[in-house]
Amino acid sequence: MRYLLLLIIIVPAMDIGVLLFSGKAIGVWPTLISIILTGIIGAYLAKREGLQTIRRVQEQLRYGQIPSEGVLDGICILIGGTLLLTPGFITDIFGFLMLFKPTRKLFKFFMKNSFRKWIDRRNIKIIK
Numbered sequence: 001m002r003y004l005l006l007l008i009i010i011v012p013a014m015d016i017g018v019l020l021f022s023g024k025a026i027g028v029w030p031t032l033i034s035i036i037l038t039g040i041i042g043a044y045l046a047k048r049e050g051l052q053t054i055r056r057v058q059e060q061l062r063y064g065q066i067p068s069e070g071v072l073d074g075i076c077i078l079i080g081g082t083l084l085l086t087p088g089f090i091t092d093i094f095g096f097l098m099l100f101k102p103t104r105k106l107f108k109f110f111m112k113n114s115f116r117k118w119i120d121r122r123n124i125k126i127i128k
Contacts, residue, residue, distance in 0.1 A: 042084025
C-alpha cells in the first residue's frame with residue numbers, strides 16, 4: 001500500500017516531465033494530437049478486449065468453470081483502459097502493455113503472486 005502512494009506521486013510527475021520535453025522536441029500540437037489519438041485507440045482496444053473477455057467468462061460459467069483467468073484479464077483491461085485515457089506517454093505505454101494479450105500475462109503473473117501473498121499474510125480471507 002505504501003508503494004501505491006509513491007506511484008500516485010511519481011508517475012504523474014514523470015508524465016508531466018515527458019509531456020513538457022515532448023512539447024519542446026516535437027511541438028505542442030503534435031503532442032496534443034498524440035495524446036488524443038492514444039486515448040481514442042485505447043478506448044477502442046479496451047472495449048474490444050473487454051467484450052472478448054466477457055464472452056469468454058460467460059462461456060466458462062456456462063460450462064460450470066470458475067473464470068479466474070477471465071477475472072484477471074478484466075482487471076488488467078480495466079486498468080489498461082484507464083491508463084490510456086489518462087494523458088501521458090508513460091501511462092500510455094503501461095496501458096497498451098496491459099491491453100495486449102502476450103504482455104498481459106506478465107501483469108497477471110504479478111497479480112496472482114500479490115493475491116497469494118495477501119492470502120498467506122491473512123490480509124484477505126477466502127470464504128467457501
